[in-house]
Amino acid sequence: MVRSSRVAVVGGGVIGLACAWRAAAAGFAVTVHDPAPGSGASWVAGGMLAPVTEVLPGEDDVLALGAASLDRWPGFAAELAAAGTDPGLRTEGTLTVAVDPADRAELDRLGEHLARLGRDVDVLRGRSLRLAEPSLGPAVRSALSVPGDLAVDNRALLAALLAACRTSGVEFEPSRCETLPAADVVLLAAGAHSGALHAALRGMIRPVKGEVLRLRARRGVPPPPSRTVRAVVGGRHCYLVPRDRARVVLGATQYEVGFDTDVTAGGVRQLLDDAERVLPAIGEYALEESSAGLRPGSPDNLPLIGSLEPGVLVATGHSRNGILLAPLTAEAVLALLRGVPVPPEVVPAEVSRFAGRGNAVTHGRDERSEA
Amino acid sequence: MVRSSRVAVVGGGVIGLACAWRAAAAGFAVTVHDPAPGSGASWVAGGMLAPVTEVLPGEDDVLALGAASLDRWPGFAAELAAAGTDPGLRTEGTLTVAVDPADRAELDRLGEHLARLGRDVDVLRGRSLRLAEPSLGPAVRSALSVPGDLAVDNRALLAALLAACRTSGVEFEPSRCETLPAADVVLLAAGAHSGALHAALRGMIRPVKGEVLRLRARRGVPPPPSRTVRAVVGGRHCYLVPRDRARVVLGATQYEVGFDTDVTAGGVRQLLDDAERVLPAIGEYALEESSAGLRPGSPDNLPLIGSLEPGVLVATGHSRNGILLAPLTAEAVLALLRGVPVPPEVVPAEVSRFAGRGNAVTHGRDERSEA
Numbered sequence: 001m002v003r004s005s006r007v008a009v010v011g012g013g014v015i016g017l018a019c020a021w022r023a024a025a026a027g028f029a030v031t032v033h034d035p036a037p038g039s040g041a042s043w044v045a046g047g048m049l050a051p052v053t054e055v056l057p058g059e060d061d062v063l064a065l066g067a068a069s070l071d072r073w074p075g076f077a078a079e080l081a082a083a084g085t086d087p088g089l090r091t092e093g094t095l096t097v098a099v100d101p102a103d104r105a106e107l108d109r110l111g112e113h114l115a116r117l118g119r120d121v122d123v124l125r126g127r128s129l130r131l132a133e134p135s136l137g138p139a140v141r142s143a144l145s146v147p148g149d150l151a152v153d154n155r156a157l158l159a160a161l162l163a164a165c166r167t168s169g170v171e172f173e174p175s176r177c178e179t180l181p182a183a184d185v186v187l188l189a190a191g192a193h194s195g196a197l198h199a200a201l202r203g204m205i206r207p208v209k210g211e212v213l214r215l216r217a218r219r220g221v222p223p224p225p226s227r228t229v230r231a232v233v234g235g236r237h238c239y240l241v242p243r244d245r246a247r248v249v250l251g252a253t254q255y256e257v258g259f260d261t262d263v264t265a266g267g268v269r270q271l272l273d274d275a276e277r278v279l280p281a282i283g284e285y286a287l288e289e290s291s292a293g294l295r296p297g298s299p300d301n302l303p304l305i306g307s308l309e310p311g312v313l314v315a316t317g318h319s320r321n322g323i324l325l326a327p328l329t330a331e332a333v334l335a336l337l338r339g340v341p342v343p344p345e346v347v348p349a350e351v352s353r354f355a356g357r358g359n360a361v362t363h364g365r366d367e368r369s370e371a
Numbered sequence: 372m373v374r375s376s377r378v379a380v381v382g383g384g385v386i387g388l389a390c391a392w393r394a395a396a397a398g399f400a401v402t403v404h405d406p407a408p409g410s411g412a413s414w415v416a417g418g419m420l421a422p423v424t425e426v427l428p429g430e431d432d433v434l435a436l437g438a439a440s441l442d443r444w445p446g447f448a449a450e451l452a453a454a455g456t457d458p459g460l461r462t463e464g465t466l467t468v469a470v471d472p473a474d475r476a477e478l479d480r481l482g483e484h485l486a487r488l489g490r491d492v493d494v495l496r497g498r499s500l501r502l503a504e505p506s507l508g509p510a511v512r513s514a515l516s517v518p519g520d521l522a523v524d525n526r527a528l529l530a531a532l533l534a535a536c537r538t539s540g541v542e543f544e545p546s547r548c549e550t551l552p553a554a555d556v557v558l559l560a561a562g563a564h565s566g567a568l569h570a571a572l573r574g575m576i577r578p579v580k581g582e583v584l585r586l587r588a589r590r591g592v593p594p595p596p597s598r599t600v601r602a603v604v605g606g607r608h609c610y611l612v613p614r615d616r617a618r619v620v621l622g623a624t625q626y627e628v629g630f631d632t633d634v635t636a637g638g639v640r641q642l643l644d645d646a647e648r649v650l651p652a653i654g655e656y657a658l659e660e661s662s663a664g665l666r667p668g669s670p671d672n673l674p675l676i677g678s679l680e681p682g683v684l685v686a687t688g689h690s691r692n693g694i695l696l697a698p699l700t701a702e703a704v705l706a707l708l709r710g711v712p713v714p715p716e717v718v719p720a721e722v723s724r725f726a727g728r729g730n731a732v733t734h735g736r737d738e739r740s741e742a
Binding site: 213215216218260262263264265266268269272273275276282283284285286287290 | 584586587589631633634635636637639640643644646647653654655656657658661
């Protein structure tokens with residue numbers, strides 16, 4: 001593919017923007033098609049870059065992919081900052097904590113699993129935990145500390161990506177695509193909406209709703225933790241991602257209810273109930289925003305990256321990990337545009353793994369209209 | 372006072388707008404001074420017109436005042452509708468319910484108190500209560516039904532008042548008053564902010580914060596009650612005011628924390644917890660808005676209506692009852708402008724009751740700069 005090829009990116013979330021920026025910087029003529037770039041699930045997200053504390057036993061490919069992308073994050077953030085806008089990378093690390101005995105057992109299993117994988121994990125207890133994070137409540141008796149799991153201000157990141165795209169010559173077409181736009185190569189990166197754009201993706205990508213609250217410590221109230229805190233409370237997972245000295249993002253519920261972005265009263269209450277077990281002062285925080293986004297779920301929690309047919313690439317299905325995986329996804333998409341191999345960790349995420357299963361990976365434009 | 376007098380109304384909430392409309396319709400040349408008319412506490416409110424279910428033993432003057440204003444509400448609403456915009460009066464009535472045994476004892480005392488006062492009150496129990504309001508939860512075993520306590524869509528009301536003001540020739544000056552504007556008569560109607568505008572009001576009017584949620588029944592979820600439901604849950608009061616077939620306003624917390632309109636996480640959680648005891652489906656409702664307003668509290672829960680000095684009137688301190696009391700307050704202010712007696716129920720609310728107590732009711736402009 002020649003460097004002057006016209007590339008149409010469908011979707012201006014974190015994945016689409018990262019790919020557009022990298023492609024434009026490499027010399028491709030890129031247009032991003034999105035009625036509202038930088039909104040959607042990327043805007044709602046918490047911004048954790050936490051492949052280690054996110055891992056589920058049996059999902060080692062997800063961990064390897066996330067870890068490979070996390071390795072690229074400091075350079076990615078530095079390049080964005082050099083392009084003009086700091087994306088707000090936070091390097092204080094992550095704690096995973098548990099509240100009830102059953103939650104602590106789950107945490108112990110995670111610790112053992114990570115130790116077997118050779119990951120850098122410490123256990124903090126008692127006084128050392130209080131000293132590290134004095135705002136944590138008495139129900140939190142121990143924590144797994146994962147200093148390598150980071151976070152980023154997702155909204156600063158989107159602003160930085162939009163600025164970098166513009167600086168690199170990316171054009172924006174502010175409309176929703178009903179059909180694939182005309183271009184030498186189309187990249188489908190429309191998140192949860194991608195399934196409607198190509199027959200090969202039908203039934204492969206489903207919206208997984210997540211509700212997220214944004215809170216601010218009021219005057220005289222203990223500030224949020226300095227690290228990201230992931231918690232298991234009564235079997236449910238929640239996270240607290242600090243933004244600045246006073247602000248914190250609290251997430252996230254998980255529902256599979258179609259294309260619905262209502263924030264439910266029950267979801268808000270559950271997040272606040274669970275967070276208060278971890279951070280007792282949170283009742284005194286100002287609730288600044290409640291919002292919901294649609295994660296693009298895939299059948300196996302790995303994204304779908306690759307070629308659907310000649311001239312049509314895809315990068316979606318990043319589930320909870322879109323922001324974490326943006327640098328590596330953009331690198332893989334650039335490799336696909338150039339016709340060179342993708343990074344090895346991306347191979348398990350190649351869309352070809354679903355060949356022959358459901359609709360994924362068709363090999364001719366005609367098939368799209370049939371499905 | 373001649374009918375062509377220039378009247379400056381400081382404050383464009385429900386009280387200021389109602390007074391401005393009535394005065395302009397009576398021939399006064401009225402200007403409303405407010406940086407954002409129709410916002411503030413009136414915008415946040417629930418819109419209950421419920422003097423009977425709001426009553427506290429020992430506050431019979433508050434009840435008499437509220438009942439006299441409620442009597443005027445149907446005519447007031449009809450005149451606003453005739454002026455072009457329907458304020459959304461709802462006449463389904465009000466239920467007061469209790470959840471815990473101690474709450475039921477409080478409800479019984481309220482019922483006995485209202486019976487002694489000769490108010491129209493029914494008790495609904497069991498099957499008749501379920502038939503009347505099927506969305507109420509099993510914890511609600513009985514209810515006092517007060518068919519005469521109504522509600523209004525506070526935001527439709529503000530729109531209707533703004534429209535009626537404009538039709539009647541009221542002018543708007545969109546700036547905040549630091550000093551009293553030049554006019555033949557100034558009416559101070561700046562709600563919780565009134566205390567800063569005149570020495571006589573200093574220490575008399577305090578902001579009482581209230582948090583209010585707006586929710587919507589999602590598809591497949593039981594709709595809100597058809598009546599306003601006031602509840603006592605674990606000693607706390609909350610209310611649910613239906614807006615249309617799906618929407619409901621849930622309020623209100625009460626804090627005395629100065630001029631602070633943060634919505635707190637703890638306040639939201641408490642409202643949702645309490646409301647779920649009353650309306651179990653509420654967890655499935657969409658949380659569309661959370662907001663906080665500042666009620667203008669007075670020392671005795673009666674408003675302050677009257678003359679502070681020649682050429683300076685006041686109508687503030689309406690506490691939780693500003694919307695209920697708007698018609699009667701406007702009528703009283705028009706009487707003051709015309710130099711005729713106010714309606715008898717307003718006499719206990721006259722500002723002169725505080726003469727000699729604190730700063731209220733000074734008798735010369737010079738004193739203002741001293742306090």
